[in-house]
Amino acid sequence: MECKSMLDPAIANFFDERKEAWLKKNIKASMTESEKREKERECDQVFLLANWLPSAAKRAGQISISTHPCTFSHPSARKNKNGYVSSIIAQNTHKVDGLLRSGNVRAESDALGNAAALDVHKFLSLVLDDSQTLLNHIVQESELAQKLLKQPHCDYAVLRDDFLKMIETDQAAITSSKVKQVYYPVEDGEYHLLSILTNSGQLFELRKRLDRFRFGDDLKQARESRKANQYHATGYCEIYGLTTIGYGGTKPQNISVLNNQNAGKAHLLPSFPPSLKQREIRLPASDFFKESFTAWHVRDVLEALHRLFVTEHNNVNIREGRDYRIQQYVDLVIEKMWQVRVFLAENPSEPTSELPQEQKIWLYPQYQEQRELQNDWLDSITRHIARGLINHYSKNKFITNPVHLADQELFAIERVVEDNKELLR
Numbered sequence: 001m002e003c004k005s006m007l008d009p010a011i012a013n014f015f016d017e018r019k020e021a022w023l024k025k026n027i028k029a030s031m032t033e034s035e036k037r038e039k040e041r042e043c044d045q046v047f048l049l050a051n052w053l054p055s056a057a058k059r060a061g062q063i064s065i066s067t068h069p070c071t072f073s074h075p076s077a078r079k080n081k082n083g084y085v086s087s088i089i090a091q092n093t094h095k096v097d098g099l100l101r102s103g104n105v106r107a108e109s110d111a112l113g114n115a116a117a118l119d120v121h122k123f124l125s126l127v128l129d130d131s132q133t134l135l136n137h138i139v140q141e142s143e144l145a146q147k148l149l150k151q152p153h154c155d156y157a158v159l160r161d162d163f164l165k166m167i168e169t170d171q172a173a174i175t176s177s178k179v180k181q182v183y184y185p186v187e188d189g190e191y192h193l194l195s196i197l198t199n200s201g202q203l204f205e206l207r208k209r210l211d212r213f214r215f216g217d218d219l220k221q222a223r224e225s226r227k228a229n230q231y232h233a234t235g236y237c238e239i240y241g242l243t244t245i246g247y248g249g250t251k252p253q254n255i256s257v258l259n260n261q262n263a264g265k266a267h268l269l270p271s272f273p274p275s276l277k278q279r280e281i282r283l284p285a286s287d288f289f290k291e292s293f294t295a296w297h298v299r300d301v302l303e304a305l306h307r308l309f310v311t312e313h314n315n316v317n318i319r320e321g322r323d324y325r326i327q328q329y330v331d332l333v334i335e336k337m338w339q340v341r342v343f344l345a346e347n348p349s350e351p352t353s354e355l356p357q358e359q360k361i362w363l364y365p366q367y368q369e370q371r372e373l374q375n376d377w378l379d380s381i382t383r384h385i386a387r388g389l390i391n392h393y394s395k396n397k398f399i400t401n402p403v404h405l406a407d408q409e410l411f412a413i414e415r416v417v418e419d420n421k422e423l424l425r
Contacts (some may be wrong), residue, residue: 057162062115068197074178107201241270289388
């Protein structure tokens with residue numbers, strides 16, 4: 001019999017569980033007591049360290065540790081004509097950079113390969129009293145690892161090398177056509193071929209946290225209180241819109257160890273594009289009358305003006321109708337001016353350098369004091385409005401054959417705009 005006191009409790013518990021499962025499978029109720037004892041002796045021999053370790057070490061090479069197993073992209077991606085796809089072990093360092101990435105989330109390493117070697121992976125993944133895994137002890141050749149692997153009739157170096165095959169990686173990186181590929185451009189017109197892989201450790205860490213958040217023992221009382229319509233001091237939260245995704249179908253063990261442990265099910269958080277409020281205001285970059293206020297905004301006014309311009313009559317009613325339409329144009333300019341001002345007051349920003357100074361003073365809240373104390377900018381704006389009406393009328397895409405305006409029309413436009421001067425301040 002082996003002395004269990006020499007083994008770390010995690011290792012001792014591992015073998016106790018394996019023995020219990022073996023006896024449950026091999027001892028039948030119909031057996032005699034002597035047959036049962038014989039099976040118990042056989043079990044002790046199977047799990048004797050000197051017998052089990054060499055067998056486990058030989059099987060260790062059949063499974064590979066990987067943080068990003070390729071089989072999550074396709075179950076058959078493990079092997080191709082070039083050999084086995086390289087096992088990726090990400091060893092990124094932790095940084096307080098606010099990013100959800102490898103290294104910033106403590107998650108288990110996964111493994112893939114022959115399902116018959118899953119017990120070896122579990123053995124090497126045991127977390128010992130010092131919070132390190134048994135695999136780390138073997139890599140570092142700690143005192144514990146040396147005591148464990150130095151068994152009668154066993155070669156320590158051979159056992160260690162065989163166990164370390166689980167984390168060996170090929171020098172040449174081999175990918176698979178079944179893995180999603182992205183050609184990423186680099187310098188000199190060249191490309192890097194990137195294989196997009198799943199960080200399964202993070203995937204199932206997310207499931208673990210979500211399940212704990214949704215079904216933890218501390219939430220049961222809160223849920224019961226809600227059902228009974230009673231007060232609860234802390235309450236609880238719900239996460240809606242979760243999707244459960246399955247990997248591997250009826251054979252989750254063919255995907256990876258973690259996938260098998262989680263019955264092939266993982267949770268996905270809802271991923272929707274942000275709901276953006278459509279902005280109807282276009283801020284001027286170089287000219288208010290070309291970008292924020294265009295001919296399309298005043299199409300009805302311009303078409304009505306055109307009908308007056310082409311009429312053969314010239315009487316007081318026609319002239320009053322013309323002035324009325326010009327006033328409509330100015331009113332719409334003032335309305336748009338206030339829309340821009342209100343938006344800029346709620347969403348402060350700096351004007352572009354291409355915007356004329358008088359338009360900066362006219363529109364931006366940071367120029368309000370200058371707007372109230374000075375008048376030069378106002379004269380420039382009235383000229384902008386008069387010129388804007390003329391340009392909008394003569395250079396649009398919906399009025400064919402616009403009239404060349406005579407001096408009396410130009411004077412009328414300038415006069416109406418001048419009458420609204422103080423409303424523009």
